[in-house]
Amino acid sequence: MGLVRFPCSKKIEQRTLKVPRKRAKKLTLINLSKEHSTIMGSLKFYDGSSNKNCMLPLSEKWLIPNFLKLLPRLPPNNYPYLVCSEKKCKKHNKRHVTVCFVVLFAFFLSEIVMKRYRSSCDVLPKMFTFGTIAAVALMGSLGFAQNPQCIPYSFADIAETIHPSVVNISTSQTIGAILNQGNETSRNQQEDSEFFGNTAAPTHRFRRRSLGSGVLIEPEGYIITNNHVIEDADEIRVRLSDNEEFHAQIIGRDVKTDIALIRIQEEHRTFPVARLGNSDAIRVGEWVIAVGNPYGLSHTVTAGIISAKGRVIEGPYDDFLQTDASINPGNSGGPLINITGDVIGINTAIFGKLSGNQFAQGIGFAIPINIVKGVIKDLRQYGRVRRGWVGIVIQEVTLEIAESFNLPGTSGALVTNVVTDGPADLAGIVRGDVILRFNELNIQHSIDLPRIAAENPPGTTCSLLVNRDGEEIIIPLTLGDFPESEHSFLPSTE
Template sequence: MRPIPTLLTLALAAAFGGFVASGLNAHLDNRAEAAPAPVSIPAASALPASVAGQPVPSLAPMLEKVTPAVVSVNTKQVVRVRNPFFDDPFFRRLFPDVPQERINESLGSGVIIDAAEGLVLTNHHVIDNADDVQVTLADGRTMKAEFLGSDADTDIALIRIPAQDLTGITLGNSDQLRVGDFVVAIGNPFGFTQTVTSGIVSAVGRSGIRGLGYQNFIQTDASINPGNSGGALVNLQGQLVGINTASFNPQGSMAGNIGLGLAIPSNLARNVVDQLVKHGVVVRGTLGIESQNLTQQLAQGLGLSESRGALVSRVLAGSGAAAAGVRAGDVVLNANGQRVDSAQALHNIEGLAAVGSTMNLELRRDGKPLQVKVTLKEQARAVAGDTLDPRLGGATFVDLPESLRQSGITGVLVNEVARGSRAAASGLAKGDIITEASAGEFADLASWKANFQQRPQQLVLRIVRGNARGQLVMR
């Protein structure tokens, strides 16, 4: 085994499941310093309601309607303290009062999107692995929330609260946002109660950020800090256009906001919520292709003027791409009107498209332009090892979390390994990431499955386990 190179990480407010609310008072100092004798200053009068006959613009009327829909989400997780002495009965007898568990608390935000049903939208990372979720309303009421479902790859979660007399927020059309539109962020930063910040839309369709899932972010300079996660990004009409999810600061998220905030578009959130309400899970579609980035040499050989796009390296049998006539060697330059600069960009667009939807692809084949329409088929969510090869019996495989893929890792994840199974006997374990195999090259679960149409004589897997790499010979 050899250590894996450390992955480049972003300073994200989203990174640790909400803001850990502790020690806040230590940063506040209300002591008065000695000062010279006070100078008489005229008392400031209230701001006028109008100037030159024109009303003074204010966000207050809109916010009075919207802020009751933004809530505080507090989570608790019981974590077992890992101490080898606790495994010793003699030690436990000598020190019976030493705690073997601790409770981690974190604080985030949420938005009531259905007042009648008590549905609250928040980030997956805010409630991930929580044993208890409490929601505090703007009027001070606190209640336990029921978990309905979540999608880690888009960082969306849906919970329900049993309260009456709730105020919901109207979902706006995030596709209508333009760079320069004014927006307002509402949440609970750093453990403070409800806080409002404002700014503009700095960019739309932001993607290519390492360490996050499927990406189509709204970027804003409205301050988004730890604790804002899951809160509301609204337009000047008080409509929800985004769910605040992360902020970027090279010095670390706790260093504060530098005007690079990210929000999940409301249209994407609406699609995820609809699936969670109906099915409890999110089902994704797939084109059924593998692709790779273009080098300058490949681009020249394919008659392209620039090395951008996704080069199709494999078309899976029975896929929507195969039915549409896509071939290995085609280069995808645009998908549904969105520019495709790389294989990862195409994968991101594909992952955000619905099952059964049609994707218009602009291709280059032998240097000539070509338009095709591909219907996305349902992506398998898990594959049992014994359906692939008897040597994998007892193991279940799933696609990697999208956050790992965005960090540059490809392969499949071992989701479960049954005790005493053939896979377990060969050393395969839950949590292993399989990056290579003698069965053939693969990038995801679909191509991993396709490789076993003809079983290899010897099955060798290259795996990542924790911070080490190794290989297993499956018997």
């Protein structure tokens, strides 16, 4: 006798059916119907106890985004699975043995099915083998047994969930004024103004308008967006998913990470918010969704995967997530979402024209949400981010520099200049020093030093291990407050 275990659902309690092993192969999924990237059906089996054919309906929808192609490769938290009710399922002594056997058998069969339908992965076969069905059910019950309230999402479900918290941001800015000239009328107006004692010549002011995106993170109307979306703006307007428009004010902004925090100017009103996730847990290859306002096309949803992590484009504070989800001008400030509907990044930049007529495609960048969390905490409290500052100009230690300075390796940061009266100058650091360690953290690359120092608040006393003329010395240093620049300079941004 073999055990066939079905996951619990809201309408059908988990049950164990005793089926003869010879008849296990005859289990089939019938009454297949496709609705919005999901399928529903029933299981037909032979019940030995009643000696008759039985049919067990699957009342929950199976979530199957590219099912045949993804099943053998994705980690358990990305598998399509059934909704599990809050009622705890009964434990059986032989459960683990049965589960291991069925999962191995199921994966073997699913690989065969996948190869057969690889060329048409978006088209589902009309009949599934028992192994494929069991794998889907078991992955759901095993992967989420500890948290029965986990809810699976298809792309459509994620888009529907995040939609109310994504906003469109439009800004306007006065970029200058010019003197009206070049015709007789303007010259006469200027002469009249001078005759009557009004020396102000007629001018015409220009206003620049731009579009971006943002995501609501608190019911009081706090919104995360990019600094380059709202910097120098005279007016900020926010449009919600239901087309309501509000004025917004800047709470704080950070040039280094290109993050800004704004708030809707509307009292006694609560707004739908997004759930912030954990960007450290995201892995290369996992599905992500970008939502934003590209070219003014509100609430556009695109999908892709995480292509890479820890990308550095320009400065030491860069730590981007790279994705091939389509990001275009206007997406800036919008959320990057994982398969469970959590915001794991803020879309920021794209690679544009490379050289000649070559354009990059499928290369977009997002700021990890774990970095954003720390930034917005300071923005709410201080209006800016307070970072520890050493007060030096540094460069990478190359092989040539290591040989000329008689260094054992290429790790560390070479000091090429010292800011006068800065923290390093006051501590006695000089040009030509090579900083090898900050407190207990080794400096592998020069870019590590400012990033590590910035994680400590100004006023913190630290110790630096320095190589000077071949000798290693320890220098105590009190971090200063990082001076903020006025404008952000991001390459290939909207």
